[in-house]
Amino acid sequence: xxxxxxxxxxxxxxxxxxxxxxxxxxxxxxxxxxxxxxxxxxxxxxxxxxxxxxxxxxxxxxxxxxxxxxxxxxxxxxxxxxxxxxxxxxxxxxxxxxxxxxxxxxxxxxxxxxxxxxxxxxxxxxxxxxxxxxxxxxxxxxxxxxxxxxxxxxxxxxxxxxxxxxxxxxxxxxxxxxxxxxxxxxxxxxxxxxxxxxxxxxxxxxxxxxxxxxxxxxxxxxxxxxxxxxxxxxxxxx
Amino acid sequence: xxxxxxxxxxxxxxxxxxxxxxxxxxxxxxxxxxxxxxxxxxxxxxxxxxxxxxxxxxxxxxxxxxxxxxxxxxxxxxxxxxxxxxxxxxxxxxxxxxxxxxxxxxxxxxxxxxxxxxxxxxxxxxxxxxxxxxxxxxxxxxxxxxxxxxxxxxxxxxxxxxxxxxxxxxxxxxxxxxxxxxxxxxxxxxxxxxxxxxxxxxxxxxxxxxxxxxxxxxxxxxxxxxxxxxxxxxxxxxxxxxxxxxxxxxxxxxxxxxxxxxxxxxxxxxxxxxxxxxxxxxxxxxxxxxxxxxxxxxxxxxxxxxxxxxxxxxxxxxxxxxxxxxxxxxxxxxxxxxxxxxxxxxxxxxxxxxxxxxxxxxxxxxxxxxxxxxxxxxxxxxxxxxxxxxxxxxxxxxxxxxxxxxxxxxxxxxxxxxxxxxxxxxxxxxxxxxxxxxxxxxxxxxxxxxxxxxxxxxxxxxxxxxxxxxxxxxxxxxxxxxxxxx
Numbered sequence: 001x002x003x004x005x006x007x008x009x010x011x012x013x014x015x016x017x018x019x020x021x022x023x024x025x026x027x028x029x030x031x032x033x034x035x036x037x038x039x040x041x042x043x044x045x046x047x048x049x050x051x052x053x054x055x056x057x058x059x060x061x062x063x064x065x066x067x068x069x070x071x072x073x074x075x076x077x078x079x080x081x082x083x084x085x086x087x088x089x090x091x092x093x094x095x096x097x098x099x100x101x102x103x104x105x106x107x108x109x110x111x112x113x114x115x116x117x118x119x120x121x122x123x124x125x126x127x128x129x130x131x132x133x134x135x136x137x138x139x140x141x142x143x144x145x146x147x148x149x150x151x152x153x154x155x156x157x158x159x160x161x162x163x164x165x166x167x168x169x170x171x172x173x174x175x176x177x178x179x180x181x182x183x184x185x186x187x188x189x190x191x192x193x194x195x196x197x198x199x200x201x202x203x204x205x206x207x208x209x210x211x212x213x214x215x216x217x218x219x220x221x222x223x224x225x226x227x228x229x230x231x232x233x234x235x236x237x238x
Numbered sequence: 239x240x241x242x243x244x245x246x247x248x249x250x251x252x253x254x255x256x257x258x259x260x261x262x263x264x265x266x267x268x269x270x271x272x273x274x275x276x277x278x279x280x281x282x283x284x285x286x287x288x289x290x291x292x293x294x295x296x297x298x299x300x301x302x303x304x305x306x307x308x309x310x311x312x313x314x315x316x317x318x319x320x321x322x323x324x325x326x327x328x329x330x331x332x333x334x335x336x337x338x339x340x341x342x343x344x345x346x347x348x349x350x351x352x353x354x355x356x357x358x359x360x361x362x363x364x365x366x367x368x369x370x371x372x373x374x375x376x377x378x379x380x381x382x383x384x385x386x387x388x389x390x391x392x393x394x395x396x397x398x399x400x401x402x403x404x405x406x407x408x409x410x411x412x413x414x415x416x417x418x419x420x421x422x423x424x425x426x427x428x429x430x431x432x433x434x435x436x437x438x439x440x441x442x443x444x445x446x447x448x449x450x451x452x453x454x455x456x457x458x459x460x461x462x463x464x465x466x467x468x469x470x471x472x473x474x475x476x477x478x479x480x481x482x483x484x485x486x487x488x489x490x491x492x493x494x495x496x497x498x499x500x501x502x503x504x505x506x507x508x509x510x511x512x513x514x515x516x517x518x519x520x521x522x523x524x525x526x527x528x529x530x531x532x533x534x535x536x537x538x539x540x541x542x543x544x545x546x547x548x549x550x551x552x553x554x555x556x557x558x559x560x561x562x563x564x565x566x567x568x569x570x571x572x573x574x575x576x577x578x579x580x581x582x583x584x585x586x587x588x589x590x591x592x593x594x595x596x597x598x599x600x601x602x603x604x605x606x607x608x609x610x611x612x613x614x615x616x617x618x619x620x621x622x623x624x625x626x627x628x629x630x631x632x633x634x635x636x637x638x639x640x641x642x643x644x645x646x647x648x649x650x651x652x653x654x655x656x657x658x659x660x661x662x663x664x665x666x667x668x669x670x671x672x673x674x675x676x677x678x679x680x681x682x683x684x685x686x687x688x689x690x691x692x693x694x695x696x697x698x699x700x701x702x703x704x705x706x707x708x709x710x711x712x713x714x715x716x717x718x719x720x721x722x723x724x
Contacts, residue, residue, distance in 0.1 A: 074681035090694025
């Protein structure tokens with residue numbers, strides 16, 4: 001689904017990620033690593049954030065990802081949830097989704113219904129669909145809104161950047177339930193989750209774990225017990 | 239965005255010109271030309287005098303220079319002051335002109351206006367049209383629809399030339415009372431050489447059943463367009479009036495100096511909306527319309543109301559300040575504006591709210607969006623007179639910038655009593671790469687992403703437009719932005 005080969009990322013003259021060769025197939029994958037090693041950079045470099053310089057090769061479903069513009073990457077099936085998505089005045093949460101879905105074969109009734117259903121499950125206020133995108137929203141609300149977008153856009157490869165941070169206990173339970181359901185209902189989906197939340201990791205039954213290191217490299221393993229080891233002894237243990 | 243592919247090569251879709259047989263005046267601005275114009279239109283003597291008085295005053299004044307715009311000096315003697323297509327009567331409009339308006343999507347025939355329904359075949363005769371239209375091609379009005387239906391309500395909707403002939407007492411009573419011919423250089427020029435425009439009168443207690451619309455088309459080269467509009471809303475009446483305009487892409491500047499006067503009597507309301515899409519010139523600033531317009535409303539009666547809404551995307555240079563004189567007690571003035579400039583365009587636009595009566599209220603919401611090397615100035619004046627007790631003004635000016643463009647906000651507030659409240663809010667923002675990246679990461683192409691941000695930014699103003707116009711404004715904005723994404 002998503003394959004990186006000798007993938008290197010430079011931001012403002014600094015090499016943040018160095019020579020990453022990683023492979024993500026269907027199912028759930030966990031990404032871990034100390035603060036500041038470039039986990040978010042990894043996600044946004046794949047999405048094509050302006051001013052990030054990338055080298056190497058990345059394929060999504062066999063297509064050359066790095067040759068694409070940002071919107072083409074999204075259309076090719078990539079999704080990245082933002083930690084702090086930018087506010088857009090005057091554009092409502094649902095209107096934005098409608099814009100994104102206009103080329104797809106989904107009626108307003110279907111997509112609006114689904115939007116409202118997911119919003120209410122996450123405990124978002126009534127009329128959430130009419131609220132302006134990330135305007136006057138709390139950190140948790142923004143996170144939840146990103147997760148609604150994930151489900152509506154239904155990408156083949158989604159990278160979720162710490163989806164659990166900022167969420168309260170109830171919301172985390174909903175998150176775990178919805179993400180479990182998300183991968184179970186369609187086993188062709190690939191979900192790469194940047195998280196250190198053990199409960200989430202256990203529930204989602206990941207296929208691989210990738211650990212990013214301070215020198216910009218990363219290791220990928222299918223030995224899931226590594227997450228337990230890290231939690232007990234820290235990143236130096238691996 | 240499929241519509242976009244058609245316009246990608248030529249971003250200004252109205253930039254074509256029409257070849258038609260015309261009657262033109264030779265270039266030049268003299269007393270004889272003014273007399274000749276008045277004679278051609280068979281005007282009564284008081285109109286000729288009105289023109290000549292303005293012409294003589296014009297010789298003693300100069301163009302204003304305080305606006306943040308620059309343009310090559312206008313050679314008034316090299317312009318022609320009259321150009322009209324030749325035809326006998328309004329049932330004999332040349333095919334090429336009919337084609338022009340069809341291409342522009344302006345319905346000249348009443349049946350076309352009925353939402354595409356052909357009433358000649360339809361059994362349902364009760365369909366109520368939503369818009370009546372007066373169409374001005376260069377110096378003359380060529381068609382006015384639904385006059386008969388409007389007449390049943392006592393509403394007069396015709397060209398100003400026709401009004402001078404048919405309703406002289408009414409025109410005489412109001413012409414030049416809101417904007418005296420000595421008001422400013424361009425209003426004075428217009429008073430001397432105005433050619434056509436629209437006249438509306440809404441009688442007491444009548445709510446106009448349809449939107450009244452004037453469509454201005456400049457076609458001739460080297461001809462100035464000087465339209466004159468006069469709208470009178472009598473006691474307890476209401477009208478929503480729309481104005482649209484386009485011009486061909488010529489590589490010299492075209493001068494457009496209009497005057498619009500509105501009068502509202504007791505408890506009357508006029509909602510005046512403009513979508514201005516004159517040719518803006520090419521990316522190097524060659525050609526384009528010089529849009530020097532004086533628009534003012536007199537809220538004469540108590541509790542009367544005037545609302546100006548404008549979406550300005552066209553013209554090389556815009557100089558325009560739709561204003562309200564709030565004379566009647568409890569009268570209300572509103573100004574909602576979206577001005578988009580790109581390339582080398584320059585806009586200096588805003589409003590004046592003059593509070594004279596007690597408990598008068600004004601609201602100003604201005605949204606300026608600038609791209610490329612353009613400059614976009616908001617210029618506003620709020621004046622609350624000593625006797626305008628308990629008056630209120632709220633002003634909000636926001637600007638959004640991209641590239642090397644300049645945005646300037648010049649609000650002036652003069653308050654001469656202690657019982658009134660004036661509020662002002664302003665914001666200036668850059669269209670951030672971060673926002674565009676976020677929107678694109680969900681699959682929107684760059685044009686759609688910009689369009690989302692800009693539409694959101696303009697939402698407060700777009701909501702004030704009548705429904706049909708809002709759709710048009712949205713489309714126009716998209717096409718404008720299409721060319722702005724670099």
